[in-house]
Amino acid sequence: MQRPRSTLPGKTLAASCFHNFPDRHPMQHILFLCSQNRLRSPTAEQVFACYPGIACDSAGLHESAEVYLSPEQLLWADIVFVMEKAHRSKLSRKFRRYLNGKRVIVLNIPDNYGYMDPVLVELLQRKVAPFLKPASPTA
Template sequence: MNLLFICTENRLRSPTAESVFSEYEGFVAIGCGTNADAATPLSGDLIEWADVIFVMEQSHKSKATKKYSALLKGKRLICLAIADNYQCMQPELVLLLKQKVAMHIHLN
């Protein structure tokens, strides 16, 4: 299953999610950001690739929907409501991601 994680700059939250969920068998995870200067910017190709799309904040969902509404039809787009209060791979962020994502998909 292909999981796409979206934050703002793809420097803290979504790279953490990419690292954490890439470790699970049967999952491929990619992180990206809504800003044009993000390490990996959100693109139509990433939307098409993803089976499930997780955004960290409602603003990310709004930006993705505004720009890629046609590509998002039929896709699961889930807001995790995780604020930009964590460092990359911070243990509290890892735990929060695991808890919130597990509410939406079965992790092995």
């Protein structure tokens, strides 16, 4: 399955969901990282982008990634999810000064899945959901 594109530069279609209602209630900013930002992290972004109270983004840690991680993304994020321990190591090595004590969670999801693979989606939902804040009640 091809990764959908939106009119927002460097963003998937799902990533634009939170831009529709940015001031509705405080959002939890979630950042998903993998190596190339082609399969796992864009799938995670797609899966969680329209969850209530969640704003998410994704990037890759390799210079040739579809969307290479920027310091601004790290400053924006409340929680950073990486797919492998090697990603956490690379993140700490290359971007230590931007982490500022941020929570970095290793999901232990190997690069064995295609974009939006149902098994990958299920793994992400099972491993990420416990770390997400419940949405604020609407007034």
